[in-house]
Amino acid sequence: MATRKQPFSDRAHDTRLIIDICNGIKPNAPDIMLDWIPQCYSDLMYKCWNGDPSKRPTSNKLLITYDMDSKESQECIDWKKKFKTRLKRDHSLSIRMPQEKKIVYCPTGHxxxxxxxxxxxxxxxxxxxxxxxxxFGIWSSGYVEIDEVIQEYQTNYQKYYNYRLQWIPYDNFQSIKHIATGGYGSVYSAILKTGIKWYWNFNKQVWEYSYIGSKVALKEINDSRNDISEFLKEVKNLMIANEWYYVTKCIGITKKPSTQNYIIVMQLHDDSLHKFLKKNFGNLRWKSKIEILHGIASGLIRLHENNLVHRDLHSGNILIKYYTGYIDSHGASITDLGLCRLENDLILKSENKSNNIYGSVPYIPPEVLRGNAFTKKGDIYSFGGIMYEIATGKQPFYDQAHDTRLIIDICNGVRQNVSGIMLDQIPQYYLDLMYKCWSGDPSERPTAEGLYDAILNFYSQFDKLSSRGQIDNNILKLKIESLSSSESHPQSCYNSRSIHTLHGLRNSLEDIKTGKSQDPNLLKSNEPTIPSVGTYNIDSKESHECIDWEKEIQNEAEKRPFSDISTLDCNSRESKEFINFINEDNITSKKIKKIKKNRLDFLKEIKKNLKSTVASESKFT
Incomplete structure (x- = not known):
């Protein structure tokens, strides 16, 4: 239906085709038509073609996906509107559908x-x-292995059809500005003056270019001139997922003359998720939060389908693209695939436990902190940390030192709690999914596909209730957690760094715990950290009132229990609890109004209630 051609109409339906299909070959849409097929349509089509029957959608899932109230249907409607607008704007624009039996030739005879x-x-x-x-002979990176990789992707036209990896001279960039420095190197923004080659126009006998005058990101890898193999691993990982919206696209390679380090040229986004939340948490709607998670889960599916494990997933490695003040799910992309590896390779090496790992402690799963291999289920654990930050505006364990004591706690099942004041502002369904991702048993964590389905169900439920007027999709009114803007612990670190595992410290753990030996996982004086999360002015009157209020009740607030869930569908108990959460006019919402009317009176009331509670409890002790 999308191309007016039947699958594999251009091939003999013989044993060779059967073998290719069994090996994962799928019909490709013609290059020129890719821009005219809605991504929502393409996503579903390739899901139906999945080689693993268990990963294909059910008929019920197909109905849910294209229910008129669903996000996917709205995406297709939006695409149709944009398409009509484009046709009106450019009268010369046309789509030439390939004819079934007509053979076309280019001037060179193809x-x-x-x-x-x-x-x-x-x-x-x-x-x-x-x-x-x-x-090939008129350019060179200066390194044979890099030249060979670029040439491979330029000639493998059947697979990498969007655009081909290219060598871009460094003098083709202007307005270069430093953005950030990480564990492996630095990232810059720049303007690509002449763009990159898109396709050879045989009518004009010239190259057609794209990205002309566009802003791009330059990722300079430290010492890449001395470790080409590691540099090329990240390039290849990016190219595997290059046609996918939810993984940052790689468009070329260049070299910085002053350092001789090689640079990956990628699409530029507006912010990391961490910076985006820091700026916008107070104004972010729940619906937008779910859309961001949907994009991240989609990117994970793409990586895991290709047997890739990210191994360093956190809010600093998720990039956000703004769309006219509105966050669309396409705006969230996974980046920094420097640690990404094939899961099979990781499992083969799993017999020997690791003494050191690389990452940020709060996002590293407990089995890896013990020294075991990082698997796909480890990425799911990291996803739970991202869910926590999206829900609260804070990074996991922001108030603790990221040292060996915390590593031991995490391995013993300790997870970052959501403070009492925020519990009633986060749907139970969301919390259950987050804690399921944080399970100490990797087998109990959902797959990337399961995450996607759970988030889609959550989103679908959200939209249906909103359309019936049962949901107030306004901005979250109570922002006590973000208003308090508690500072991060000076020994917390969200930059990826080398971490000593419990296996590596097995002979010195007792001495570290008793203080006889220095903890090697404490931050060094020269190690950079990410500053504390704060979205409000800490000196404001409201902030001080909220800080005082939170301190008074924090010790009394009890964390409500989280149930173990076996299903995450729209009809589950968790979904019904979410509906109740939305509809109920509970005590908390009344307190919110009371805080607005007279915060001082409310504080007095809380003090009085706390005193009476303590007095009544003392009678029984």
Missing amino acids: SSNNNYINTDTGYCNLCNKEQFIQE
Whole structure:
């Protein structure tokens, strides 16, 4: 329906095709049509074609996905509106649907059999490949291995059809500005003056370019000139997921003359998720939070489908793109695949436990902190930490030192609590999913696909209630947690760094706990940390009132229990609790109004209630 062609209409339906299908080959949409097929449609089509039957959607899931109230349906409606607008704006624009039996030839003699050709735009896949090959001798990165990788992706046109990896001279960048420094290097923004080659126009006999004058990100890898193999691993990981919206796209490689370090050229986003939440947490709607999580889960699916494990997933490695003041799920992308590895390779090495790992302690799963291998289920644990920050505006364990004591606590089942004042502001369904991701048993954590489905169900439920007027989709009114803006512990660190595992410290743990030996996981004086999360002015009157109020009740607030859930569908108990959470006019909402009317009177009332509670409890002790 999308292309007006039946699958594999250009191939013989023989044993070779059967073998290819069993090996995962799928029909590709012609290059020129990719921009005209809605991503929501393409996503569902490839899900139905999944080689693992258990990962294909059920008929019920298909109905839910394209229910008129669902997000996917709205995406398709929005796409249709944009398409009509574009047609009106550009009267010369047209889509040429390939004819079933018509063979088209380009001027060089290539036929459209197993090759896409568009005579109007001058596009031919084989012409692109041949032109790239002709130019191999006129550029060089200065390193044979890098040249070979670029050439491989330029000639493998059937797989990497969006655009091809390219060598970009450093003088093609201008307005270079430093953005951030991480464990492996630094990131800069820059303007790409002449763009990158898109396709060879056989009508004009010239290259057509894209990204002309666009802002891009430059990721300089420390000492990459001396460790080319590690540098190329990240490039290859990015290229595997390059056509996917939810993983940052790699468009080229360059080299910085002053350091001789190699640089990955990528799409530029507006902020990391951490910085975005720091700026916007107070104004962020729950619906937008769920959309961000949807994008991250989609990116994880893409990585895990290709047997890749990210191994360093946290809010600093999620990038956000603004869309006219509105956060769309396409705006969240996973980046920094420097530690990403094939899960099979990690499992093969799992017989030997690790003494050291790389990452940020709160996002590292307990089994890895013990020295075991990082698997896909480890990424799910890290996702739980992102859920916590999206819900509260704070990073996990922001108020504790990220030392060996915390590592021991995490391995013993300790997780960051949501303070009492915020519990009633977070849906139980959301909390249950977050704590399920944080399970100490990797087998009890959901898969990336399960995460996606749970978030989709949550979103679908949210939309349906909103359309019936049963949900107030306004900004969260009570922001005590963010207003208090408690500072991070000076020994907390959210930059990825080298961490000693419990296995590596097995002979010195007792001495570290008793203070006889210095803790090697304490921050060194020169190690950078990410500053505390704060979205409000700490000197304001409201902030001080909230801080005082929170201190008075914090010790008395009890964390409500989290049930173990086996299902996360819309009809589950957790979903019904979420409905009740939305509809109920509970005591907390009344207190919110009371705080607004007269905060001082409310504080007096809390003090009085606390005193009476303590007095009544003392009678029984």
